[in-house]
Structure formats: C-alpha cells, structure tokens
Amino acid sequence: MWIAVVFGAFAAPQIASSPPFNHRPAEQLAIIESGGGLGIDVQNTTIFSTMNRGGTITWFVERNSNESNWCGRTDNGKCVSTRKSSMDWIDSRECPPLRGVLAQLQTVRTKERGSAHPWVSDTPLLSLLTFKDRGQLATERLSEYMGPLVDWWRAAQEQLKPCWIKVRPWKL
Numbered sequence: 001m002w003i004a005v006v007f008g009a010f011a012a013p014q015i016a017s018s019p020p021f022n023h024r025p026a027e028q029l030a031i032i033e034s035g036g037g038l039g040i041d042v043q044n045t046t047i048f049s050t051m052n053r054g055g056t057i058t059w060f061v062e063r064n065s066n067e068s069n070w071c072g073r074t075d076n077g078k079c080v081s082t083r084k085s086s087m088d089w090i091d092s093r094e095c096p097p098l099r100g101v102l103a104q105l106q107t108v109r110t111k112e113r114g115s116a117h118p119w120v121s122d123t124p125l126l127s128l129l130t131f132k133d134r135g136q137l138a139t140e141r142l143s144e145y146m147g148p149l150v151d152w153w154r155a156a157q158e159q160l161k162p163c164w165i166k167v168r169p170w171k172l
Helices: 002-011 096-110 148-163
Strands: 026-038 040-051 056-074 077-093 125-134 136-145
Touching: 056 096, 096 148, 125 148, 136 148
Parallel strands: none
Antiparallel strands: 026 040, 026 125, 040 056, 056 077, 125 136
16 A cells, blocks of 8 residues: 555656746836826826736736816816816736837836926826835835826827727736
C-alpha cells in the first residue's frame, strides 16, 4: 500500500504555481481637471489603474466628466443653464496608443515648470496625482494651468479619442 502512495505522488501531475488573478484595479495615477471660466465649469477625473491578471499587467482607465455651462442652450432667446455628465472607459488590450501616452508622461513628469497659477485664467487647473499601494496617495502632485503637463494631456486626449467606450469592459 505504501508503494502505491509513493508511486502515486511521483506519477501525479505537477501543479505549476502562478500568480493569482487580482480582480481589483490598483490606482496608479489620476488626472483631475477642475475649474474653467466664461460660464463653463468642468470637473473631470480620469483614473489610470492596473490589474494583475496572472502575471500580465492590464491598464484600465476610467473617466468621469462633468461640465456645467450657464448658457449651454437657448430658449426663446434666453440662456438656459446645462449640465453634462458622462462615464467612459479604456481597456489597454484594445487601445495600443495607451502605452505610448503613459511613456510620454514619464518625460513630462521630469520637465521643469513655472508657476502653477501665473495669472487669472479661464483654463481649468490640471493636476496629476500618483498613488502607491492600493490607492494610497503618493507624495507627487503636479498642478498647472499651462505647461508640459497640460500639453501632454491635450495630446493624450487626441491619441486616446478612438479608445474610449461607454460600457465598462466586462473582460477585466
């Protein structure tokens, strides 16, 4: 009987260990646009997260956009206030430009910048926040009305435009 148990242990298939799937996104960074002017106010938050899928890292981006406009439409020649809100997502497996956008951000983070608020502006304040383990805010926060971060975000939005979808990716 012991021979069968010992032989069975050697004959049984070996189970290869692999990292477990982590189904909770880990926030890596956030872009926040806040403010505006001339009657238009934006409050947009874009969160870039990663998911570990058995050793493969997948980027997942979630955008929450909100815009208030004191004269968003007219009715009988009078301004009517409007508010627009939307949620959009990107799955890096379906969006090749995302990797390039993230690579470009690394150089932007090291560029010298001027004052965060050089004058009164009708441009929203753009902030970059980075996170460490499980959404804990890291020490890096960059904010500017104009400069390399704003230039990068404008270019990134153009590159990512075809990637945004209105339905949360179910494959995550």
